[in-house]
Amino acid sequence: MWFSKILSYLRLARAYIKLNWSMQMEYRGAFVSQALAMFLNNGTWLAFWMLFFSRFPVIKGWEQADVVTLWAISAAGFGLGNAFCWNLHNLAAMVSRGELDVWMLYPRSLIPHLALGKMSATAIGDLAFGYFIYIVMVRPDLQHFLLFNLLVVAVAVVFIGFNLWRGSLAFYFGQAEVLSEQWFFAMITFSTYPNCLFDGWMKVVLYTLIPAGFVSGLPVEALRDFDFSAAAFTWLGALAVLISGAASFELGLRRYQSGNLLGMRS
Amino acid sequence: MKPLKNAVETDNLRKVFEIKQGLLRRNAKTVVAVEGISLTVPAGQSVAFIGPNGAGKSTTIKMLTGILKPSSGTASVLGLDPWKQRSKLVHQIGAVFGQRSQLWLHLPPSDSFDLLAEIYGIPKNDYRKRKALLVERFDLGRFLSTPVRKLSLGERMRAEIAASLLHRPQLLLLDEPTIGVDVIARQNLRDLVCEWNREEGVTVFLTSHDTGDIESVADRVIVINHGRVVLDDSLSGVSANTLIEGKPAGLEEIIAHLFNSAASLTMQNCISPS
C-alpha cells in the first residue's frame, strides 16, 4: 500500500524533473552561464580559504582539507536540495501573494507539486561545484566517496526542511518575506563557515533555530574521521528538520484553507 | 532665433542595416529598414507618425534625433543637421515615452523637474517662471510633492509631459503617451497636447496605436510600412478621400488595412499638406 504510494510520488517527481529539465535546455546558453557563474562565485570563497590557510595552517583543529570538505558538502547539498525544489526557496512570497491557490487544484499532497514546480540552474552549478572540488581537491577513496553521497542527500533534506520552516512563516505572520530572507542568509552564512568556531549557546542555536550544524559540523566530522555515528546524527537531524518543516507547513495550510488569514492578499 | 518654416525636412532618407552572420561573420546580409523617405513638416504642425512594429518608424525617429546615421539622403530638423549638430538639437527636443518614465519613481515630480532644469542648463529665473506656468496649466499643484510611485497613471503622464516641456522644446516627440491611461485622463492629456501645440507652436510628432489619440491630436497622418510612406494626408482628408474596396472607411479601418497589406488604397487624391 504505502510502497505503491511512494512509487507514485517518485513517478511524479520524475515527470516534473523531466519537464523542468527540457525547459532549462530550451535556454541552454543561459543555463550553462548561470551554472558556471555559481562555480566562479563559490570558487572565490574557496580562494579566500586557501589564502587564509596558507597563512594559518590550523584553526581549532580544522585544516584546509576540512574546509574544502565543508564547501563540497554544503554546496552539493544545497544544490541538490534546491535544484529541483526551487519553488520552496520563495515559498513565503508565494504564500503571501496567494499563489498557492493554483497549486491546490492538483490531486495528491500539495508539497511535492509545489516543491518540484521549478528548477534552478544556479543550484545545479552548486551541486556540480561541490562534487568537483570534493573529487579533485580532497581525492577521496571509494568508502569516503560513498559516505559523501549519503551525506549530500542528508544535507539536501536539511535545506528542503529548512525552506519549509521559513516558508511557513507566511501562514502565521502574513508578510514574512523579509524575515524569511534574513533567516535564509543566516543559515547560508553559518553553513559555509567552520562549525568549530562557535561554542556555548551559539552551538545550541546552530542545531535548532539555524540548523547549520547539520551542514557545516556533523557531516564534515563524519567524513574526516569516517565516523558513522556522526553520519547517523546528521541523518537524524535532517529528518527532524524535514518532518517539523512539513508539519508546520501543513498546519499553516489548514489555517490558510479555513480562511483565517484575513487581509493576506491585499 | 528666426522663425523656422519647416520643422522637419527629409530628402530620400534611407537606412540599411548590415547584419553579419556565420561563424566568422563573413556573410553579411543587408536589411533595408527605411527606403527613401521624403517628408516636409511645417513648424507648428502636429503629425501622427504610425506604422506596424518593424515598419521603420523608430528607425526614422532615431535618424531624425541624430542617434542613427542614415545610409543616404539628407535631413534637417529645426534647421539643424541631426547627426552633426546632435548636442545642439537635443536642447530643442522634448520626448515623452509612455512606457518609459523620465521621472524618478521614489521622488516627487518636483525633484525630477529640478534635475531636468540642471541637465538642460535652464537659467534659475527662467526655470522658476516656466515651472509655475506648467504646474498651473497641467494642474500639477496637488501632487507636485507626492512621490511619483503614488500617482495615478493619468497624473503621472501629465507630469511627464510637463517635464518634457520645461526647456521649451520646439519639437515634441510623443510615443504612446496614453497607454494604459483611463478614458477621462486620456482625453485630458490629448487636450493639453493640443493646447500646447496651438499656443506655443510646438511641432508634435505622435506615434500611437490609439486612433482616438490620432484623431484628437494630429492635423496630419503619415503611415509608414516596409520602410516607405504608404499614406500621407491631412486628417480630414484621410477619411474623406480614402476608399477601401470602393467604400469610404473610418481611420481605424484604413490603418488596419495599411498595416495588413501595405496594399495600395484607392485614393481619390492625396493631399500633401505642405
Added chain:
Amino acid sequence: MKNSIRQSWAVAKVAARSNLAYIGEVASRTFFLAVILFIFLKLWQATYRESASAVLGGLSLSQMLWYLTVTEAIYMSAPRLAQQIDEDVRSGALAVRLLKPISYPLYCLSSALGERIVRFLANFATGAAVTFCLVGPFDCTPAAPIMLLVTVLLAFVLDGLGHLIIGLWAFWLEDTSGLLLIYTRLSMILGGMLIPMELFPDWLKSFVLFLPFPYLVWGPAHLFVHSDWLQFGQLVGLQSLYILVMLGVVNLIYGWALERISAHGG
C-alpha cells in the same frame, strides 16, 4: 566642463535622495551585517589566539574587525551600474537617454555615485554599531574618518568606472553579467575584502599592488584603522592615477559604442 560638473552633481544628488526614500530596505539588511561580523569575530578570535600574537599583519583584533566593517560596508553598497546599462541597451531605453543633453556615461556614473554614498553610510553606521558592541572602540585618530571619506569617495569613482567599462560591453555582448561577476569576485579577493593584503603570501602581494583592486577596498579600510598622512597621500595619488587611466578607457569604449549605435541602432 563646468557644465558637466553641475549636471553630474545634480544627478548624484537626486539619486542619493531617491535612495534615502527607501532606506528601510537597507535597514532590513542590518541583520545580515550583524551575522557576518559576528562570524568574522569568532574566526579572527580563534586565529589570534592560536597564533599567540596580539598583532597580525599590523592589526590588533579590534582593528581587524573595524577593517572588516569598512570592507563589508563598501562591498554591500555595490551599485547596479553595469546591470543598468545592460537593461538600457536591451530594452531600448538607451535611445531615450541619448535624447538628453548629458553624456550617458556621466549620467550613469553620477547616479551610481549618489546612490552608493547613501548606502555606504547606512551600512557603515549599522556595521559600526554592531562592531562597537562586539569589540568596542579602537584608538581612532580624528583624521581617520576624514581619510576614510575622501578615499572611499575616490574608490567609488574608480569602481564606478570599472562597472562602466564592463557595462559598455553590452553593446557587443549579449550579456555582461559573467564579466561583471569576474570583476566583482576579483575585487572581493584581491581587494582584501575578507583578509587584509598584509596577510597575503608575498608573491601575491607584490603582484596585486599593480592592479586597481586594492585601492577599491583595502586602501580606504586600512587607512581607517591605521591612519597615516603619508599613506593617505600615496593612496589618493594612486587612486587619481587609476581614475585618469580608466576615464581614458571609458571614453575610448564609449566612442566605439556611439559609432556602433549610429550604424546599427544599438
